[in-house]
Amino acid sequence: MIDVDRVDSLVDVLAARRKSGTQIVLVSSGAIAAGLGPLGLSTRPRDLATQQAAASVGQGVLVACYTSSFARYGLRVGQVLLTADDMMRRSHHANAQRTLARLLELDIVPVVNENDTVATDEIRFGDNDRLAALVAHLIRADALVLLSDVDALYDGDPRRSGARRLADVRGPEDLVGVELGKGGAVGTGGMVTKVQAAKIATGAGVPVVLTAAARAAEALAGADVGTFFHPGGRHPGTRLLWLAHATTGRGRLHLDPGAVEAVVDRRKSLLPAGVTAVEGDFAAGDPVDLCGPLGRVVARGLVNFDAGEIPELLGRSTRELAATLGPEYERELIHRDDIVILEPHH
Known part of the structure; x- marks a missing residue:
């Protein structure tokens, strides 16, 4: 009423x-x-x-x-x-x-x-x-x-x-x-x-x-x-x-220490070579959480690939992926312009 x-x-x-x-x-x-x-x-x-x-x-x-x-x-x-x-x-x-x-x-x-x-x-x-x-x-x-x-x-x-x-x-x-x-x-x-x-x-x-x-x-x-x-x-x-405060991650990408440092400290794009595991069911364009080695969420970004495509990309360079899977795979998992840092990395 x-x-x-x-x-x-x-x-x-x-x-x-x-x-x-x-x-x-x-x-x-x-x-x-x-x-x-x-x-x-x-x-x-x-x-x-x-x-x-x-x-x-x-x-x-x-x-x-x-x-x-x-x-x-x-x-x-x-x-x-x-x-x-x-x-x-x-x-x-x-x-x-x-x-x-x-x-x-x-x-x-x-x-x-x-x-x-x-x-x-x-x-x-x-x-x-x-x-x-x-x-x-x-x-x-x-x-x-x-x-x-x-x-x-x-x-x-x-x-x-x-x-x-x-x-x-x-x-x-x-x-x-x-x-x-x-x-x-x-x-x-x-x-x-x-x-x-x-x-x-x-x-x-x-x-x-x-x-x-x-x-x-x-x-x-x-x-x-x-x-x-x-x-x-x-x-x-x-x-x-909006990405930081009006969304929740539809899945998670687990990063190795080098990738965390590159993304969080140096504000670089996330490449497949730095990702160790993927969780969740999401589509290209969805927000996903980026986690450090201990599982702590450090950033969120809009991913360029469906969840089902990512496992075969993990740990491989974009050059290698382009040579074996085609030129459309010579790109980052998440571009740096589509990443927001959620907490400081120490």
Whole structure:
């Protein structure tokens, strides 16, 4: 059931900012929950097919609610449904970028949600906080505001006396000793996912404010409310950000130490000679995890071959493969432009 009063309160704030000249993109959750009532369900279904059915009904209910609420201010909304699977494909993420940009040019307020009707457990963003961070990067937002049910990030449970508000977070060192996940649980997210989303956005150069919905107007006005996460200096390519945070590996390639050093430290392409084993059932173009000798995932990339083709390539040079299998095999397993490093190699 949608709380129309809460929606209207949020839209009041967003409409005021929009009327002052600020472009707004709203990332909203709630499609599955909005579909429960019309389907006569009292609780969130556990099976994927019924969740997708609820989302199908609920997406219409949700966007109708936003359409009605923004219409009070003469503003129109446009629904944008994204899937993680789409976003790792070169052409698809570019299409999403163009669509959002054009909606803003046309003075439409985009309402973004994960397309739960087709997402599966293996290919989904997982939570709308992460989706919001990725969309903020996609549109090169000036700021991301994450709304919670508590007014800021605290160094402990905010319900306990003595818990201190963290006004600024400049890096991981500011979060040492902070208790996450106690208080601030919202939907399928919670404070853990909000901090993770803030890390994604700030790593992409987008500043983040985390606060309560009731303080959204103050946050958008730049007041000292909530927690401000300062942006980092890196600006990774959009597609690599999606690859790192909006995908899961469909399989694994195990690398020898030399290949790990080449890929991670020297940012080289992955060649068949450096791969010792392959796991999973994947197709060319799918994301796969790259593992070091101890099995730790160190990178992810878009592979150029089907899983079934790779075993006979292992340990062989591209020159040898071209001579025995044909010129189409004289190429890397994964090109360096399609590899994102997931953790530092030591």
